[in-house]
Amino acid sequence: MKVQSPLEVYNYLPGTNCKECGEETCMAFASKLIDRSKSLDLCKEILDDSYKEEYEKLKEMLSPEIKEIIIGIGDKAVHVGGEDVLYRHQLTFYNQPPFAYDVTDVMDEKEITERVNFVSNYKKFYVGSFLRLDMIAIRSVSDDPKKFAECVKKVKDLTELPLILMSFNPDVLEAGLEVVKDKRPLVYAANEDNWQKVAELIDKYKVPVVLFSPDLDKLASLAKTFVEMGMNELILDPGTYPSGKQLMSTFERFIKLRRSAIKDGNKDVAFPIIGIPAIASLVSKGKDELEQAISESILTILETIKYGDLLVFHNIAPYVILPAIHLRFNIYTDPRSPVRVEPGLFEMGTPDENSPLFLTTNFALTYFTVKSDLESNNINSYLLVVDSDGICVEASVAGGQLNPGKIKEAIEATKAKEKIKHNTLVLPGLAARLSGSTEDETGMKVLVGPTDSGRIAKWMEDHWQTKA
Amino acid sequence: MDKMTQLLKLLENTDTIELNEFRMDFEELELNIMPAIQQVVQTAQRQAQQAEIVREAILAEEFKPPIYNYPGEVAEVQLGAGTRKPVFLGGQKALYRFEEPQPNPPVVTFDVFDIPMPGLPRPIREHFEDVMEHPGDWAKKAVKDFGANMVTIHLIGTGPKVMDKTPQQAAAAIEEVLQAVDVPIVIGGSGNPEKDPEVLEKAAEVAEGERCLIASANKDMDWERIGNAAKKYGHNILSWTQLDMNNQRELNRKLLKVVEMPRDRIVMDPTTAALGYGLDYAYTNMERIRLAALGGDDELNFPMSSGTTNAWGAREAWMKESPMPEDSEWGTRDFRGPLWEIYTGLPLALAGVNLFMMMHPLSVRVLKETTQALLGMIEGEKVDISNWIKEV
Ligand code: B12
Numbered sequence: 001m002k003v004q005s006p007l008e009v010y011n012y013l014p015g016t017n018c019k020e021c022g023e024e025t026c027m028a029f030a031s032k033l034i035d036r037s038k039s040l041d042l043c044k045e046i047l048d049d050s051y052k053e054e055y056e057k058l059k060e061m062l063s064p065e066i067k068e069i070i071i072g073i074g075d076k077a078v079h080v081g082g083e084d085v086l087y088r089h090q091l092t093f094y095n096q097p098p099f100a101y102d103v104t105d106v107m108d109e110k111e112i113t114e115r116v117n118f119v120s121n122y123k124k125f126y127v128g129s130f131l132r133l134d135m136i137a138i139r140s141v142s143d144d145p146k147k148f149a150e151c152v153k154k155v156k157d158l159t160e161l162p163l164i165l166m167s168f169n170p171d172v173l174e175a176g177l178e179v180v181k182d183k184r185p186l187v188y189a190a191n192e193d194n195w196q197k198v199a200e201l202i203d204k205y206k207v208p209v210v211l212f213s214p215d216l217d218k219l220a221s222l223a224k225t226f227v228e229m230g231m232n233e234l235i236l237d238p239g240t241y242p243s244g245k246q247l248m249s250t251f252e253r254f255i256k257l258r259r260s261a262i263k264d265g266n267k268d269v270a271f272p273i274i275g276i277p278a279i280a281s282l283v284s285k286g287k288d289e290l291e292q293a294i295s296e297s298i299l300t301i302l303e304t305i306k307y308g309d310l311l312v313f314h315n316i317a318p319y320v321i322l323p324a325i326h327l328r329f330n331i332y333t334d335p336r337s338p339v340r341v342e343p344g345l346f347e348m349g350t351p352d353e354n355s356p357l358f359l360t361t362n363f364a365l366t367y368f369t370v371k372s373d374l375e376s377n378n379i380n381s382y383l384l385v386v387d388s389d390g391i392c393v394e395a396s397v398a399g400g401q402l403n404p405g406k407i408k409e410a411i412e413a414t415k416a417k418e419k420i421k422h423n424t425l426v427l428p429g430l431a432a433r434l435s436g437s438t439e440d441e442t443g444m445k446v447l448v449g450p451t452d453s454g455r456i457a458k459w460m461e462d463h464w465q466t467k468a
Numbered sequence: 469m470d471k472m473t474q475l476l477k478l479l480e481n482t483d484t485i486e487l488n489e490f491r492m493d494f495e496e497l498e499l500n501i502m503p504a505i506q507q508v509v510q511t512a513q514r515q516a517q518q519a520e521i522v523r524e525a526i527l528a529e530e531f532k533p534p535i536y537n538y539p540g541e542v543a544e545v546q547l548g549a550g551t552r553k554p555v556f557l558g559g560q561k562a563l564y565r566f567e568e569p570q571p572n573p574p575v576v577t578f579d580v581f582d583i584p585m586p587g588l589p590r591p592i593r594e595h596f597e598d599v600m601e602h603p604g605d606w607a608k609k610a611v612k613d614f615g616a617n618m619v620t621i622h623l624i625g626t627g628p629k630v631m632d633k634t635p636q637q638a639a640a641a642i643e644e645v646l647q648a649v650d651v652p653i654v655i656g657g658s659g660n661p662e663k664d665p666e667v668l669e670k671a672a673e674v675a676e677g678e679r680c681l682i683a684s685a686n687k688d689m690d691w692e693r694i695g696n697a698a699k700k701y702g703h704n705i706l707s708w709t710q711l712d713m714n715n716q717r718e719l720n721r722k723l724l725k726v727v728e729m730p731r732d733r734i735v736m737d738p739t740t741a742a743l744g745y746g747l748d749y750a751y752t753n754m755e756r757i758r759l760a761a762l763g764g765d766d767e768l769n770f771p772m773s774s775g776t777t778n779a780w781g782a783r784e785a786w787m788k789e790s791p792m793p794e795d796s797e798w799g800t801r802d803f804r805g806p807l808w809e810i811y812t813g814l815p816l817a818l819a820g821v822n823l824f825m826m827m828h829p830l831s832v833r834v835l836k837e838t839t840q841a842l843l844g845m846i847e848g849e850k851v852d853i854s855n856w857i858k859e860v
């Protein structure tokens with residue numbers, strides 16, 4: 001985004017302060033546009049004809065530095081690119097790179113089905129929702145248009161996930177496109193040799209396309225050529241190499257492209273970048289399982305952190321996927337606000353008046369960890385979530401966001417005392433030092449639980465069961 | 469149907485449209501351009517242009533690599549002297565190798581403890597089971613078998629709630645390690661704010677002249693006493709703060725101004741949180757610190773250290789399986805642990821960390837190899853990817 005100050009944006013807004021956008025003033029709306037927490041179309045006035053020029057101007061001013069491209073249709077469609085900064089602390093990164101997993105047109109039906117179903121159904125709980133995988137990449141190994149089309153058909157019938165059609169052979173690509181032309185797949189790829197033919201396909205089917213060249217001069221030229229032809233839904237592949245000096249150059253090409261686009265304003269390369277960790281298997285194929293996992297993981301880490309906007313994988317071992325989806329989530333978390341949940345009193349299972357009352361903070365990671373520990377151990381209880389400004393237990397005790405005054409307020413606001421007979425509150429072990437002052441402040445009996453909520457079940461045996 | 473919708477319908481079904489004709493229509497009708505129509509217009513224009521251009525050669529366009537100058541640089545710190553083979557940290561004058569050669573690759577120091585540490589995760593224990601009784605043997609194994617550049621001796625046993633060992637007993641463990649290996653060493657306390665100053669002071673004394681890294685001075689203990697001991701006996705000091713750049717700056721300033729520690733003897737630990745448990749905070753804090761250093765902030769321009777071992781605290785690294793029945797399989801724990809350590813360390817290497825405190829032999833190897841590869845120090849196997857789609 002080229003603009004930095006809300007004032008620049010404000011100048012083009014209607015200035016009537018009509019509040020339709022949900023903000024008190026046009027100025028407030030302008031600052032929400034700058035930090036990308038609201039979108040322009042929420043202002044009804046500006047959609048009016050008389051503001052056409054301003055609208056166009058604003059659209060251009062507010063468009064992200066890196067083009068945003070949508071692949072797929074419906075609610076499984078993915079947004080690729082759309083980034084504005086080089087470092088997450090400068091604003092935030094926006095669109096998590098979709099993770100695509102490959103199948104090939106020489107795999108047998110059973111393998112394809114297993115892989116596609118595994119990817120479509122994969123989930124891992126983390127801070128309140130499930131982390132999932134996003135796409136299927138179909139590689140043509142046979143180079144046979146008919147075989148490829150059959151494979152695409154199979155995959156299409158198995159999943160709603162968006163697809164990448166992969167071949168350097170335009171005839172193969174076209175055969176695949178015919179099968180899923182109404183699904184907005186991504187075409188991979190145009191290179192130095194086939195670009196004219198691929199361009200014809202892209203023009204015919206109106207789908208986004210990857211341009212491939214490890215030579216940045218050629219890559220930028222290809223991009224410029226496509227834009228000149230009126231095709232601007234482009235994704236760049238500067239080549240992923242698995243090891244040694246080639247790995248070094250891979251990493252550097254990703255950085256150079258993104259820096260050039262964002263800092264030097266080079267429009268020719270202001271497109272999303274695709275990384276292919278799957279290529280690791282070119283060197284690790286024959287090696288043992290763990291070595292294979294590691295070589296693909298190294299590429300995953302480098303390309304997730306430095307500017308990959310879409311990644312294609314080959315390895316679907318669960319222990320390979322697990323850290324990758326967490327890294328992606330962490331790097332794309334908005335650093336401006338901790339991930340938090342609403343404070344309040346929550347029932348875990350089916351508690352009654354003899355059930356324990358536990359206290360925790362409203363940092364999402366803390367809340368969901370404690371909740372899942374209580375639920376998976378079938379501990380019927382009340383969980384009082386105190387507003388600690390979204391900070392975890394230990395840091396909020398150290399920083400003062402969790403204190404006896406806040407605890408008292410939370411107990412009163414939720415009428416927690418009325419739910420229980422024993423007038424006892426259980427604090428997290430890491431908040432032990434608040435126990436005395438909390439007793440004084442609330443008039444409740446305070447017990448100190450274990451330091452890890454995973455050990456509450458064991459703690460109950462020693463400290464609660466006997467009591468109740 | 470109103471006029472607009474009729475027109476839309478018409479356009480929808482037309483694949484090609486004569487651009488000139490359409491322009492006329494458009495001006496005559498003075499339509500409110502609805503986005504849908506706009507799109508069709510663009511498509512039409514595009515098609516009109518395309519036919520000519522596609523046959524032409526690719527436009528030549530030279531890509532200028534974005535290379536910048538930085539006003540600041542990271543101090544270079546020597547670890548190890550006397551009977552140690554020295555290792556160097558820091559010295560960076562730019563963010564990336566392609567801007568300016570990076571002088572010293574990241575270094576890994578292996579965790580060794582003064583007690584047998586029953587609580588270590590199994591995947592780590594199994595490599596060291598035979599040497600855990602003797603820190604000297606433990607250190608030797610780390611260097612000989614697993615290629616450690618350095619060794620950290622953690623004086624956990626001095627913790628009042630652990631074994632409450634005396635500073636003299638701690639000193640014996642240090643001497644044992646110094647005898648066993650000739651790599652530089654890091655000396656770590658138990659983390660107890662009352663006892664650490666006393667323990668680390670004694671440790672600094674017995675290791676005089678070996679230029680160790682004393683870990684650590686932090687704000688909530690007697691940093692001045694620890695800093696003074698490090699300075700007096702010729703060691704480096706680790707300045708440790710918790711995920712806060714301003715606190716880091718403040719503690720560094722105190723070490724520079726109050727202790728008068730020389731600039732080339734300070735290393736910072738801005739705190740490492742594990743993948744999934746705050747890595748985002750650790751990563752960004754370190755990245756900002758490194759950018760500040762290169763930007764000329766001379767209270768933050770020291771090499772950084774990471775307690776990467778913290779990765780093993782994450783549930784996903786050590787739990788046998790997911791506690792959530794809805795989760796997909798997590799896969800074997802034997803592989804999850806080392807991968808979690810790699811996934812915590814390598815991102816921080818990209819954020820600028822120079823020294824890694826690590827525990828699993830495999831993670832150590834991968835971290836070293838990868839960071840050295842990124843600096844062009846490893847030739848590696850060359851592959852041709854021009855046909856990768858068929859070959860993976
Ligand atoms: C990430 C982090 C931060 C992030 C916090 C992000 C956030 N939104 O919370 C940031 C960068 C903001 C931060 C700041 C600070 N931090 Co900090 N931070 C951490 C770190 C690395 C991880 C914390 C975490 O996420 N844990 C995971 C969550 C799930 O843990 P949890 O909330 O404690 O929940 C567990 C238990 O408490 C228990 N539990 C929870 N609820 C309940 C309920 C019951 C009934 C029971 C029985 C158990 C239970 O089970 C949960 C699962 O195990 C830790 C070090 C570490 N590795 O632990 C330091 C740490 C917590 N921070 C620390 C400090 C000192 C600070 C600061 C004061 C430092 C500063 N910069 O000035 C500030 C304070 C900021 C503030 N309060 O305003 C210290 C605390 C030391 C102490 N004991 O006093 C730690 C331990 C680091 C250290 N070793 O020095 N920090």
Ligand code: SF4
Nearest residue numbers: 017018019021026043
């Ligand atoms: S809807 Fe538009 S005109 Fe109305 S207050 Fe918001 S920005 Fe201003």
